[in-house]
Amino acid sequence: MLEGNTSTLVPLPREGAVVIGRAVGVDVVVEDASVSRQHAKVGVADGEAFIADLGSHNGVRVNGERVQGTRPLDGGDVVTLGNVTLVFHRGERPPPARRALETEGLRTRLSEELDRVRSYERAVSVLALEVEAAWVSQAELVQALHGALRLMDGVGLVGGTLVVLLPDLSGEEAEAMAAHLVSVLSPLAGRVRAGLASAPGDGLQGDALIGAARAAALAADPGETRVSGPSLYRLSLGERSVVVADAALVRLFELLRRLAASSLPVLVHGETGAGKENAAWAVHHWSPRSAQAFVALNCAALPESLVEGELFGHERGAFSGADRARAGLLERASGGTLFLDEVAELSLPIQAKLLRALDQQVITRLGDSRERPVDLRVVAATHRVLADEVKAGRFRQDLFFRLSAAVVVLPPLRDRPRELPLLARAFLEDACARAGRPALHLSAATMALLGAHAWPGNVRELKHVLEYAAATSPGPVVEPSHLPESLREGLERMDVEPVEGLREGTETTVPRAFQNLAEELRTLERQRMVEALEATGGVQTRAAQLIGMPLRTFAFKLKQHRIASRGRGPAVE
Numbered sequence: 341m342l343e344g345n346t347s348t349l350v351p352l353p354r355e356g357a358v359v360i361g362r363a364v365g366v367d368v369v370v371e372d373a374s375v376s377r378q379h380a381k382v383g384v385a386d387g388e389a390f391i392a393d394l395g396s397h398n399g400v401r402v403n404g405e406r407v408q409g410t411r412p413l414d415g416g417d418v419v420t421l422g423n424v425t426l427v428f429h430r431g432e433r434p435p436p437a438r439r440a441l442e443t444e445g446l447r448t449r450l451s452e453e454l455d456r457v458r459s460y461e462r463a464v465s466v467l468a469l470e471v472e473a474a475w476v477s478q479a480e481l482v483q484a485l486h487g488a489l490r491l492m493d494g495v496g497l498v499g500g501t502l503v504v505l506l507p508d509l510s511g512e513e514a515e516a517m518a519a520h521l522v523s524v525l526s527p528l529a530g531r532v533r534a535g536l537a538s539a540p541g542d543g544l545q546g547d548a549l550i551g552a553a554r555a556a557a558l559a560a561d562p563g564e565t566r567v568s569g570p571s572l573y574r575l576s577l578g579e580r581s582v583v584v585a586d587a588a589l590v591r592l593f594e595l596l597r598r599l600a601a602s603s604l605p606v607l608v609h610g611e612t613g614a615g616k617e618n619a620a621w622a623v624h625h626w627s628p629r630s631a632q633a634f635v636a637l638n639c640a641a642l643p644e645s646l647v648e649g650e651l652f653g654h655e656r657g658a659f660s661g662a663d664r665a666r667a668g669l670l671e672r673a674s675g676g677t678l679f680l681d682e683v684a685e686l687s688l689p690i691q692a693k694l695l696r697a698l699d700q701q702v703i704t705r706l707g708d709s710r711e712r713p714v715d716l717r718v719v720a721a722t723h724r725v726l727a728d729e730v731k732a733g734r735f736r737q738d739l740f741f742r743l744s745a746a747v748v749v750l751p752p753l754r755d756r757p758r759e760l761p762l763l764a765r766a767f768l769e770d771a772c773a774r775a776g777r778p779a780l781h782l783s784a785a786t787m788a789l790l791g792a793h794a795w796p797g798n799v800r801e802l803k804h805v806l807e808y809a810a811a812t813s814p815g816p817v818v819e820p821s822h823l824p825e826s827l828r829e830g831l832e833r834m835d836v837e838p839v840e841g842l843r844e845g846t847e848t849t850v851p852r853a854f855q856n857l858a859e860e861l862r863t864l865e866r867q868r869m870v871e872a873l874e875a876t877g878g879v880q881t882r883a884a885q886l887i888g889m890p891l892r893t894f895a896f897k898l899k900q901h902r903i904a905s906r907g908r909g910p911a912v913e
């Protein structure tokens with residue numbers, strides 16, 4: 341649009357119109373006095389551009405010809421509105437819409453690409469894009485991505501996450517492409533987080549690559565691309581951090597992140613020590629209530645007589661010893677999040693009071709008759725199957741419905757084999773740091789023993805075991821003998837049970853949680869390289885010799901395993 345000495349580009353919507361005129365509030369305001377307050381309308385209808393005179397004083401001309409009513413526009417048409425000139429430019433016609441692949445289609449494409457990686461030593465990257473609150477449809481997001489991608493790339497959907505396949509790209513090239521795609525989506529969707537995993541560096545198994553990319557996206561900040569790697573699995577949730585690697589846990593935390601935005605109550609099922617409180621904290625941390633209080637109550641830890649006072653508070657003199665008034669947990673959690681751990685242990689009378697408080701968002705302190713308004717969001721947890729408790733008459737059905745608008749199930753640690761070594765290393769590292777001693781490493785035998793244990797106390801038990809190891813290992817490597825007695829008993833079992841298990845018809849306990857062999861070897865290889873580097877003060881030549889690996893392979897694998905070369909001076913002699 342040319343007005344006086346200035347020119348402006350006025351983009352038109354794909355479908356719809358803009359009004360041009362002098363009036364305040366029209367879509368495109370011009371100042372020239374020859375233009376009427378609402379002079380003309382320019383837009384696109386059914387893919388065709390048009391201009392309409394809105395009854396202007398000086399009229400609308402296209403290529404010098406006065407327009408009566410509405411007329412179509414073509415690329416290059418010159419339009420005059422009084423003294424203002426418009427030159428209509430029609431961009432390339434958009435390519436026909438390419439749709440997202442279904443999950444199965446994406447998996448098939450990825451497995452074909454992985455065959456190429458294996459056969460021709462090529463690369464492929466998987467980019468997961470987590471989009472929060474898009475203001476256009478998913479189809480439009482996919483279309484925008486296709487517009488920025490090469491023909492060979494693919495876009496698909498896996499459980500609500502956009503997944504992009506980038507054949508032949510890895511390392512910096514893949515990261516640059518990821519950053520570009522984030523910038524393409526950002527104007528269409530408030531916050532975009534990206535996670536990148538690449539073959540062969542991050543493995544050659546399709547689902548594992550997709551899982552790793554999604555885990556990385558989960559850990560990324562808005563607008564950021566995280567590259568998959570062992571360290572990224574620490575999800576930082578404000579003052580707490582959670583290790584997430586297992587695909588089921590990644591999905592669970594993705595779900596929690598989405599639920600956090602709503603005010604729905606969440607019910608977390610899981611065994612003791614499985615991380616239920618962490619899940620509740622994640623909901624709070626990601627929710628709009630995160631600046632307010634997170635208040636937790638373990639309903640099993642208090643005698644029934646005290647629970648009511650704790651939850652609802654009391655007035656002065658309400659009972660013996662109540663020498664001053666005190667707000668209860670529900671009041672303190674108002675505006676924030678209330679976490680009710682082991683909620684199934686609440687008595688039926690307390691359940692009734694809790695239901696009333698949640699339904700009406702009011703509480704009454706003990707010894708008081710006043711109702712006080714509260715604004716509560718509840719996350720409840722239990723190791724019991726709450727629906728069974730309802731059937732048995734121990735839990736009110738109406739409260740069950742009230743609490744279980746969204747239900748998430750936290751798998752026990754024994755069902756998360758990928759996470760076990762990562763958690764074990766993370767806990768050992770933390771324990772060593774707290775004890776002020778240099779980092780320790782877990783020997784392969786120790787790792788195997790940890791994998792063989794059933795972990796009835798789940799993550800909490802694992803944490804305690806590693807704290808014990810950090811205190812008792814003379815260092816630098818934690819061997820099975822440094823683990824608590826209860827775990828070492830498993831060592832003997834591991835030796836005998838496979839033979840026992842072969843006997844037909846006998847009941848067997850599976851001696852260890854099996855892990856993908858390639859993955860286990862990768863873990864072991866990385867660990868041995870780290871140990872060798874530690875032992876040689878970071879000198880790669882000697883470290884490579886120590887474990888019988890050619891130096892070039894060693895240097896290559898350092899990058900592949902993302903091992904930072906530490907130590908003093910040059911790392912290669």
Ligand SMILES: Nc1ncnc2c1ncn2[C@@H]1O[C@H](COP(=O)(O)OP(=O)(O)OP(=O)(O)O)[C@@H](O)[C@H]1O
Pocket residue numbers: 581582583584610611612613614615616617618619681723763799800803
């Ligand atoms: N994924 C994880 N990453 C890091 N630490 C974890 C993880 N899961 C659990 N933990 C740690 O393990 C311990 C137990 O977790 P948490 O208290 O959340 O379990 P819980 O299921 O609520 O236990 P309970 O049923 O006994 O209340 C805590 O110290 C917690 O920080």
